[in-house]
Amino acid sequence: MKAGARKFISIAFATLMLGSSLSACSSNGNQTSGNTEPSSSTQNTASESTSKKHRTLTVEVFDRGKPGQPDLNNNYWTKYINDNFGKQYNATVNFVTVPRSQEVEKLNVLMASSDAPDIVFTYDSATVYKYVQQGGLTDLGPVLEQHGSALTDYLGDDILKYGQFNGKQYAIPAKRTFLAGFNTFIRKDWLDKLGLPVPTTAEQFYETMVAFKEKNPGNVSGVIPYAYTLSSTNPGVGNIFEAFKPSNLSEKEFATLQASNLSVPPWNLPGYDKAVQYLNKMYHEGLISPYFATDKDGKQSDADISNGKVGAFHTNWDGPYRTAPGIYTNLKANVPDAELIPIGPWQNDAGKHPKQGYSPNGIYIFVPKFSKNADLAIQYLNWMADPKNTLFLQNGKEGEDYNMVNGVPVQTGTTTSGDKMMTVANNLDYDILSNGIELGDPEKNAAAVSAGYPGFEKEVENALKVSMEDYYAPYYYSMPNEAESKYRTQLTNLSAQLLAKLIVAKPAEFDSLYKSSVQQYMDQGGKALLDEYIKNYDAQNGQ
Structure with a gap:
């Protein structure tokens, strides 16, 4: 084990019992698309990656303990990810479950033992900052510049700044699509x-x-x-x-x-x-x-x-x-x-x-210093920033899992049980880059979130408007x-x-x-x- 890793482990274990407060807010909603072809913005990167040896990327996923939930590392959504991102980048994506109710405690243990996945996340900025101070996180700035053009365009400087500590990009903040309080x-x-x-x-x-x-x-x-x-x-x-x-x-x-x-x-x-x-x-x-x-x-x-x-x-x-x-x-x-x-x-x-209201950033996504796959991690998030991939991960396949009505995906009910079950609204445990429904347009997002309240659609649209007055x-x-x-x-x-x-x-x-x-x-x-x-x-x- 490297000396730097031993130093981080000793410090991290000393902080295992420190409490952290989490806030997780999500909005109800839906999304679309079944096209699995890589976009032009990712073709070159994909071809470069496929010439290299096969790699495994490990990604955290919350285990919410929802009755009837499928295998969180082998289901409809993980298969889509591996059939698309995996094939484009000559990689296998494995998901590592972390109990939602104990995520900070579990994360501390995984980080301290150097067993954390390549991609981990938390809602608590103080936890991220502790890891930064301990030297436990990868500076993602250079990797983001090389492999994250779509990711950078999607988030923008106003959101990315929330992941910057001591002048470096140690975390990638998700985009919170609804800021109402x-x-x-x-x-x-x-x-x-x-x-x-x-x-x-x-x-x-x-x-x-x-x-x-x-x-x-x-x-x-x-x-x-x-x-x-x-x-x-x-x-x-x-x-x-x-x-x-x-x-x-x-x-x-x-x-x-x-x-x-x-x-x-x-x-x-x-x-x-x-x-x-x-x-x-x-x-x-x-x-x-x-x-x-x-x-x-x-x-x-x-x-x-x-x-x-x-x-x-x-x-x-x-x-x-x-x-x-x-x-x-x-x-x-x-x-x-x-x-x-x-x-x-x-x-x-x-x-x-x-x-x-809420800050525009959502969950903090980061890569442990001991990970060997920082480049692949950013390529994964960059792939996720493609609108068609976001659409699929949040909604499934059009005509099967949802129907598009006036530009808004309306769920058919297939994602409430079995292999396709979403354990959280908008499937945010797999689409970690967006905290909330994301259709690329605020008005469509508002219409989509209101569709998640049957019988109160118009009331919800109005409530959202009122809540954002002088936000x-x-x-x-x-x-x-x-x-x-x-x-x-x-x-x-x-x-x-x-x-x-x-x-x-x-x-x-x-x-x-x-x-x-x-x-x-x-x-x-x-x-x-x-x-x-x-x-x-x-x-x-x-x-």
């Missing part, structure tokens, strides 16, 4: 009954909630104007704080005060105190869920919405239309005339309705905040406790309690997190 939904039938307009400001929203309570347009027992829950994993105030955050924050203020993970509220952000105070006022007037602090998983809130008791709520941009927990379907079954619509009531001082991404850092990784769990739990106390606090005591709460947060890790953001921002911007 959250929406506020309201019962339009209640507005219509009361003759009220759709609220567009925080003040109008508050007045609407008062009307919902006093007039109870749904004629229900225990009416809840605004369903709010204090999530145990992402405690916060939803998009409410956008109405109170100054629009003239400097870039540094935006980057350092609001850059933390969603699980850690931006306590020091100007206006955040006013957003919490807004909820405090609503609580004391009986306008929010009385059980908000104990319904940590949101199940009680979902039940109340489904039973027609709730006038408005905040959730994922497509939350009501999802089959699980089936909020809108259940609501329509219980209240046939009910109508939910997404709204933008959190207008800021500039007249905008800003909404933070902005989190600030891009070329290095992770290590203090955040260290203190995240502690600060998440503390923040939930502090928010619960602040929301029920006596109004006269709110200001002093907020001040002491922020101090407690800073003393228990918040200051270390903020200081590192400032340090990283200054280093990144040459200050």
